[in-house]
Amino acid sequence: MIYILHIAILVAIYSILAMSLDVLVGHSGLLSLTQGAFFGIGAYASAQATVIYHLPFIMSLMVGMIAAWFFSVVLALFTARLKGDFYFIATFAFQLLISYAFVDLTRITGGPLGIVDIRPYAFFWMSAVSQLDFAVMAGLCAVIVALVIRRITAGPLGRALHCIREDDVISSGYGKNVFLLRLRAMAVSAVSAAIAGVLYAHYVTFIDPSSFTFSESVLVLAMVVIGGSGSVWGPVVGASTLILLPELLRFVGLSSSTASMLRQIMYGSALIGLMLWRSQGLIGKYDFRGDDRV
Amino acid sequence: MYRLKCHSLTVSFGGNVALDNCAVEFTSGSISAVIGPNGAGKTTLVNVISGYVKPSNGECEMEGVVLSRLHPYQIARLGIRRTFQVPRLVKRFDALENLLLAFPDQNAERLAWALIGSSQQEGRNRQKALHILDEIGIVPDGRLVAAMSFGEQKLLSVGCCLAADPQIIILDEPFAGADLQVRTKLLACLRRQRINGKTLVLIEHDMSVVRDISDEVAVLSKGKLVCQGPTEEVMASSEVLNVFAGR
Numbered sequence: 378m379i380y381i382l383h384i385a386i387l388v389a390i391y392s393i394l395a396m397s398l399d400v401l402v403g404h405s406g407l408l409s410l411t412q413g414a415f416f417g418i419g420a421y422a423s424a425q426a427t428v429i430y431h432l433p434f435i436m437s438l439m440v441g442m443i444a445a446w447f448f449s450v451v452l453a454l455f456t457a458r459l460k461g462d463f464y465f466i467a468t469f470a471f472q473l474l475i476s477y478a479f480v481d482l483t484r485i486t487g488g489p490l491g492i493v494d495i496r497p498y499a500f501f502w503m504s505a506v507s508q509l510d511f512a513v514m515a516g517l518c519a520v521i522v523a524l525v526i527r528r529i530t531a532g533p534l535g536r537a538l539h540c541i542r543e544d545d546v547i548s549s550g551y552g553k554n555v556f557l558l559r560l561r562a563m564a565v566s567a568v569s570a571a572i573a574g575v576l577y578a579h580y581v582t583f584i585d586p587s588s589f590t591f592s593e594s595v596l597v598l599a600m601v602v603i604g605g606s607g608s609v610w611g612p613v614v615g616a617s618t619l620i621l622l623p624e625l626l627r628f629v630g631l632s633s634s635t636a637s638m639l640r641q642i643m644y645g646s647a648l649i650g651l652m653l654w655r656s657q658g659l660i661g662k663y664d665f666r667g668d669d670r671v
Numbered sequence: 672m673y674r675l676k677c678h679s680l681t682v683s684f685g686g687n688v689a690l691d692n693c694a695v696e697f698t699s700g701s702i703s704a705v706i707g708p709n710g711a712g713k714t715t716l717v718n719v720i721s722g723y724v725k726p727s728n729g730e731c732e733m734e735g736v737v738l739s740r741l742h743p744y745q746i747a748r749l750g751i752r753r754t755f756q757v758p759r760l761v762k763r764f765d766a767l768e769n770l771l772l773a774f775p776d777q778n779a780e781r782l783a784w785a786l787i788g789s790s791q792q793e794g795r796n797r798q799k800a801l802h803i804l805d806e807i808g809i810v811p812d813g814r815l816v817a818a819m820s821f822g823e824q825k826l827l828s829v830g831c832c833l834a835a836d837p838q839i840i841i842l843d844e845p846f847a848g849a850d851l852q853v854r855t856k857l858l859a860c861l862r863r864q865r866i867n868g869k870t871l872v873l874i875e876h877d878m879s880v881v882r883d884i885s886d887e888v889a890v891l892s893k894g895k896l897v898c899q900g901p902t903e904e905v906m907a908s909s910e911v912l913n914v915f916a917g918r
Contacts, residue, residue, distance in 0.1 A: 528786060533779040533793060536772050540761050547759045550721070552747035552775045552835065561782050 382508040386580060388620050389515035390573050393522045395600040395612030397569030402598070403606025403663055404530050405562040406542030408461075409468040411452065412570050412597040414475035415445045417589025419571025420578035421479065424492045427579070434498045438575045445571030446564050448475075453560040460545075472594050479586035491585025498579035515576055522569050523609045529565060538562050599644055603651055605661015614659050619644065674699035674870045675720065675751075675839055679729030682715050682894075689715040690726065691894035697839070702861065702871040704881040704902070707891035708915060713874045714756065716891070717841050720872075721753045722746040733839070748775060750838035752831075754845060758824035762817040766809050766827050769816060770800035773831035796834075803830045806863070808856045822853035829860060840864065841872040846880050858884060882906060890914055 394412055401407040422444035426437035456467045479486045486492070497506070498514060529535060537558050540548045545555045578584050596619065604615020623640040631639065657664045675697040682690040690712045697703045705713050718724040720731050722743035730739040738746050760769050774796045778784045804811050807830040809823060816824060825845055832840045842861075846854055861884060864871060875881050881888060882902060889899040892914040898905055905911060 525786065529782070532785055532790075533771070533777045534782065534785040536764075536768060537777075537780050539764070540772055543761045543763070544759055546723070546743075547761065547772075549743040550747055550753060550759070551773045551831070552744050553780070554742075554744050558780070565782070 379508050382512045384624060385512045386515045388617050389519040390576050391616040391620055392519050392613045393573040394570055394597045395616040396522060396526055396609060397566045398597050398601050399606050399612045400526060400562055400566040402601050404535060405538045408465045410472050410594040411468045413589045413591060413593030414472045415567040415570035416574040416593060417479055418445050418448055419574025420584050421486055423575040424495045424578045424584055427496050428492055434579060441571045441575040442568045445567040449563045449567035453563045457556050472591050476590050479589060489586060491583060493583045495578050495582045497582060511580055518572060518576055522572060527609050599648055603647055603658055605658025607662030611658055611661045675733050677731040680719055680726045681728035682719060682724055682726050688894050693894060693896050695889050695896050695899060697870060697872055698887060699870055700868045701886040702865055702873060702884055704873045704875050704885035704888045705891060706875060706881060706888060711891040712894040713891055714843055717753060717843055717874060720841060721751060752835050752837040753841040754828040754832060754843055756844045758828040760816045760824060760828060763815055765813050765815055766804060767800055767811045769827060770803055770830055770834050771796055773834035775835045803833050807860055822849045825849055826853060826856060839870045843874045846877050
């Protein structure tokens with residue numbers, strides 16, 4: 378039971394991450410590799426707020442969100458004029474920069490040793506003590522993030538983001554500040570990823586830089602690609618698939634090193650297969666090959 | 672009275688001079704046509720006015736505001752809206768959504784408002800959008816723009832300009848590729864805008880349309896203004912004939 382709940386918690390956390398990335402990739406057309414970085418920023422900021430300043434969970438959650446928002450603004454300012462491949466490469470560089478900062482800024486992040494003894498999370502009177510409590514809270518957070526993203530993307534802001542996805546020349550012709558729209562999308566995405574990071578840090582109670590690397594960003598991107606972008610359910614399906622499938626390997630009786638290699642092969646094969654035969658992902662709205670863009 | 676004035680505009684792409692010390696003025700509340708052979712610099716002029724191309728020399732101004740220093744979105748917010756030769760619309764939206772997108776100053780495009788604001792403005796915009804669709808003769812049947820005919824897309828892009836209730840509407844070849852039905856609807860729509868006091872700038876190759884609808888004409892050739900004046904006067908001048916005959 379504890380194992381199943383652990384998987385459920387991971388599915389909830391990674392669903393939040395995948396939904397956060399979909400705000401950029403699916404709704405705004407900004408292919409990004411920063412989710413690992415914002416996941417880490419949220420986790421580290423919240424962990425430090427708890428460990429050093431002994432802030433309650435809800436306050437450390439706010440600290441994590443504000444830290445991610447700040448870095449998203451910085452990233453938006455530096456990438457304001459970049460589009461397409463250039464933006465993608467810039468986000469890759471940002472991810473590497475933050476990854477190295479997690480390792481090198483030892484006074485803040487604890488360096489390669491990370492931060493230990495992070496208090497488990499608790500909302501107001503609810504204190505997460507059992508695995509079931511953790512699962513309920515993580516699920517609740519995932520639902521809240523999904524509802525917030527749904528509300529944002531279904532209204533006029535979502536329409537404006539879709540417009541910059543299709544053609545930012547039209548957006549500016551309609552009097553819309555494309556930079557501000559992108560900034561809003563990046564902020565929503567970063568803050569949502571930070572929420573996932575905060576949940577993760579307070580669930581595992583120990584974080585180190587290996588959890589927030591470039592590979593993490595690629596994994597989250599693969600979740601969006603596999604599940605499909607442009608809806609709330611696509612990223613959730615992608616996250617569930619990529620968390621659950623490798624777990625099946627445990628029951629085959631393979632050694633952990635072999636299972637790890639097989640997992641990578643599975644990711645790669647799934648991505649290639651989908652690009653060839655179902656490039657909109659399992660239940661996605663948009664075609665990643667770009668055939669549907671006019 | 673001039674609403675929009677451009678002077679000494681010079682634009683070159685690489686070694687190609689698209690506009691060469693071009694000066695042109697558009698009168699308030701009238702329909703002005705800009706004509707000239709291919710490569711005369713008509714679309715470049717529109718791109719400069721709407722801020723998509725920055726001139727290397729000269730500037731455009733509207734009622735004292737220098738447009739050349741502004742971004743396209745700032746120019747659009749001042750009340751200058753334009754269409755493109757090939758309609759630029761969000762192809763996976765239907766006509767109504769495209770119009771809703773075109774409304775200016777939408778509160779719900781702000782993050783805080785999107786989360787906790789009311790949808791009253793959206794409701795009002797929806798009503799206005801339905802009215803505009805009726806005016807341009809498009810039925811809001813939920814068809815995606817990608818499934819609409821070229822002519823309908825042209826009509827819709829004019830409708831998107833109207834959503835902002837702009838002072839100046841610039842139309843880049845709105846009649847090109849349009850069938851008789853679309854032409855009739857467009858002509859009626861443009862005449863109504865003139866009655867409403869809008870300033871319209873029309874880039875057009877079809878001289879029958881120019882004669883039919885425009886109050887004044889500016890003739891461009893090789894990036895320079897050849898002549899500008901009342902339609903009948905300009906169309907009767909030998910300069911126009913020379914320009915189109917390549918003399």
